[in-house]
Amino acid sequence: MRTRDFLKLAGLSIASRILPASVMSLWAQAAEAQAKGRKVILVTFGGGVRTSETFSPEGLHNIPRLAKLQHDGFFYQTCQNQGVLSHFNSTASIVTGNWQRVDDFGFEAPASATVFEQFRKAHKAGPLDAWVIATNKSFAAMGSSAQREFGAPYGANVILPKQLLLDAVKDIVKKPSAANLSDRDAVHRRLETILQEGYESVGWTIFKGSRQMDKHVQSTLTRALGEFINGPEAPSSGDELTYFITREVMREFSPRLMLVNFWDMDVAHWGSYSLYLQAVTRTDRLTGMLWDEIQANPKYKDQTTLLILPELGRDGDQNTANGFLNHRSGDPSCRNTWLLALGAGVTKGATDKPIRHVDVAATAAAMLDLKPEGLAGQPAREILV
Amino acid sequence: MAVPRFDFAHVPVTFAAYFNEQLRGWEALFPAEQAYFERLGTYLEKAPPAMFASLAELEPRMGVTPQTWPRGRFTLQQVDFLNRNALYPEWRRVITQIFDQINPVLDGEIAAKGQPRLVMVIAPADLPVGPDRMWTRLKGRGRRVSLAVPDDLSQYVPLAITGKPVPDLAGSLLDLCAAARGPYSAWSVETGEALAGCARKATQLSYEKLSAYRQRLMEEVQKIAEKGEVRGPRQLGEKLKTLQPRDAEYSRDPVMSEFVRATLLAGNGTLLVNNTFVEWATVQAIRRAKPSLVVANFGIRNKVKPFSSLLIFEDQDKATAIPTQADMLGSYVDLEIFYQYVFQEAGKYVEYRNNTAYLFLAEGMDEMHLIAPPDFPLSAGERAPLTAIYRAAREWLRLS
Numbered sequence: 001m002r003t004r005d006f007l008k009l010a011g012l013s014i015a016s017r018i019l020p021a022s023v024m025s026l027w028a029q030a031a032e033a034q035a036k037g038r039k040v041i042l043v044t045f046g047g048g049v050r051t052s053e054t055f056s057p058e059g060l061h062n063i064p065r066l067a068k069l070q071h072d073g074f075f076y077q078t079c080q081n082q083g084v085l086s087h088f089n090s091t092a093s094i095v096t097g098n099w100q101r102v103d104d105f106g107f108e109a110p111a112s113a114t115v116f117e118q119f120r121k122a123h124k125a126g127p128l129d130a131w132v133i134a135t136n137k138s139f140a141a142m143g144s145s146a147q148r149e150f151g152a153p154y155g156a157n158v159i160l161p162k163q164l165l166l167d168a169v170k171d172i173v174k175k176p177s178a179a180n181l182s183d184r185d186a187v188h189r190r191l192e193t194i195l196q197e198g199y200e201s202v203g204w205t206i207f208k209g210s211r212q213m214d215k216h217v218q219s220t221l222t223r224a225l226g227e228f229i230n231g232p233e234a235p236s237s238g239d240e241l242t243y244f245i246t247r248e249v250m251r252e253f254s255p256r257l258m259l260v261n262f263w264d265m266d267v268a269h270w271g272s273y274s275l276y277l278q279a280v281t282r283t284d285r286l287t288g289m290l291w292d293e294i295q296a297n298p299k300y301k302d303q304t305t306l307l308i309l310p311e312l313g314r315d316g317d318q319n320t321a322n323g324f325l326n327h328r329s330g331d332p333s334c335r336n337t338w339l340l341a342l343g344a345g346v347t348k349g350a351t352d353k354p355i356r357h358v359d360v361a362a363t364a365a366a367m368l369d370l371k372p373e374g375l376a377g378q379p380a381r382e383i384l385v
Numbered sequence: 386m387a388v389p390r391f392d393f394a395h396v397p398v399t400f401a402a403y404f405n406e407q408l409r410g411w412e413a414l415f416p417a418e419q420a421y422f423e424r425l426g427t428y429l430e431k432a433p434p435a436m437f438a439s440l441a442e443l444e445p446r447m448g449v450t451p452q453t454w455p456r457g458r459f460t461l462q463q464v465d466f467l468n469r470n471a472l473y474p475e476w477r478r479v480i481t482q483i484f485d486q487i488n489p490v491l492d493g494e495i496a497a498k499g500q501p502r503l504v505m506v507i508a509p510a511d512l513p514v515g516p517d518r519m520w521t522r523l524k525g526r527g528r529r530v531s532l533a534v535p536d537d538l539s540q541y542v543p544l545a546i547t548g549k550p551v552p553d554l555a556g557s558l559l560d561l562c563a564a565a566r567g568p569y570s571a572w573s574v575e576t577g578e579a580l581a582g583c584a585r586k587a588t589q590l591s592y593e594k595l596s597a598y599r600q601r602l603m604e605e606v607q608k609i610a611e612k613g614e615v616r617g618p619r620q621l622g623e624k625l626k627t628l629q630p631r632d633a634e635y636s637r638d639p640v641m642s643e644f645v646r647a648t649l650l651a652g653n654g655t656l657l658v659n660n661t662f663v664e665w666a667t668v669q670a671i672r673r674a675k676p677s678l679v680v681a682n683f684g685i686r687n688k689v690k691p692f693s694s695l696l697i698f699e700d701q702d703k704a705t706a707i708p709t710q711a712d713m714l715g716s717y718v719d720l721e722i723f724y725q726y727v728f729q730e731a732g733k734y735v736e737y738r739n740n741t742a743y744l745f746l747a748e749g750m751d752e753m754h755l756i757a758p759p760d761f762p763l764s765a766g767e768r769a770p771l772t773a774i775y776r777a778a779r780e781w782l783r784l785s
Contacts, residue, residue: 275689
């Protein structure tokens, strides 16, 4: 430990003994106020992306927004996924701070408490204060854990916009009428109907006393869908819808803790490198737009920390399976990704010191003034101010 | 070849399970695979227990017991058990270490019986780049060769494969190789049907010709997904194992029938993207059948349509009225990495090391990329006509 760090720690530990109680009380109030205002948004490049297509010299052109933002934030060159290399377990490890080994396809809730539950329980935060907005349609159980003392009553709202879109599109495809997917109005009408009639069938978890969706939530989502469908460019991506829904949720409910899971880049499984690269660039653009929204929204500006990371990498080109198509080899290309922290409390810088996926929840918890127990992860001190 | 029997009592159960699983599907293995497992089994029977000491020590720490891993059985639950185990990365490391000891011994036997091999990869016309950007991932290996190409593009493939502008089966590299070394020694894999007319006796796969089977598989996958009967891809794969092709050309050959099914269902986007099918089928053919000659003929992939990309198992043409458009630039980007993957895959196996010529052609392009041993019979210098490429390939493969 460096001398300065030691003195800092020592100073803090003896402060309560030597300072007057009134001063200590003021500090505590200030900390509480800061904690109340502080917001954390986790953004995952879901589906998996390799460093070679992102933060490598030859990959930077795929992520022009993040390449620029990198210099405004703190960048970890290596963020390790040491757990199970499936989508659900990878993201569940990120949000719980413990390596998760549950069902790979989301049929089980995370085994340990999520940061959403920790946050809501410790701060008595309301049901609209924590959200998971995920393109991956198997993430319905991502908002809360199987832990008895936590669980759904403290969980995040989970919405799966792509699943909503899928259901609407499927319904239209099956109708023998002239309506088809080029008819935006038809898709929009169907989306609205699903929202009004059966949002639970598409895997959403919106916390409310009854099974009725909160009218405010419903109107917010419907408006976002309208803007999405009638936007200037023909929308073709689940991630675009995820972004629009996220933006509307931020504007209407200003949650303090969110996970935004983009997932288009999992198209790599189709074996099209160009579609994968397009998805990477789209995710970069949408993440940049999310950052712009944070800057433009007074409820978020200067009080929000954005933690951006891939949920996993993908197999290296030399790998025995099939390179970028998969993410099961466990090679460094698959396990070693990166993390970019931006916004409130983050000083500019970079480090080659590795951080782990499980450290993300611990860091977010520290930012939200939580002290969860039993985490495998450690707070990342470099970005905790 | 009858299913061989081996005594693996001394082999740790997680290792033996992999081997036994291969024996269970013995009838669906190619001769090259059967020969490999024969050699591997014979070697393992005599292998000293010390070879497996690390694995034997690791298995109990992973929770492997006779209850969780009954000897002689291998189930999807066991696959999940491994994948989710905290010690899985270590298990993989140990397995790799064991194979690092085994492979040199088995490879030595094969290398002694080596023969010249040839991999030909043909890119479609209309890719929006010139020869300088066509094979950038292979730069530093091999050389570009100047070609004289016919004005009539329809003659390109027949000239390269049969030596004549109109397919001449008597001179077909594929048929000559198949006749000399067996049907699984010569493969053509393609998006369209250009190669289909250039051979009769070789093993041939065409994405277009499998259209009916692909459609049936997609419908079945869609049905199963809608019923919610399966939890994930592994379970889906198990359920779809019975859906063999009905097309006459494969139903008579159980090995190819299973190969086609597995390629379309286990190969990610192979059902949906023509070039992915060609790449994965080629890679699998090299890995499993170890052919002497492989010709992979790629095509142009279609653009992804708005919304319909979300419905991966729907008929894209029915799902939207927007006209289908070819994606030239996207296809170029896709193929550039596939050239590398095909090249690399062959290099992983002793059968192909130091004795394989790789010919990367592009329809209509006046250059090709050649990676070959120094004695490949194509001299540098003058622009070579496609017939010269054909003759060099034939001579290299010793096909008289």
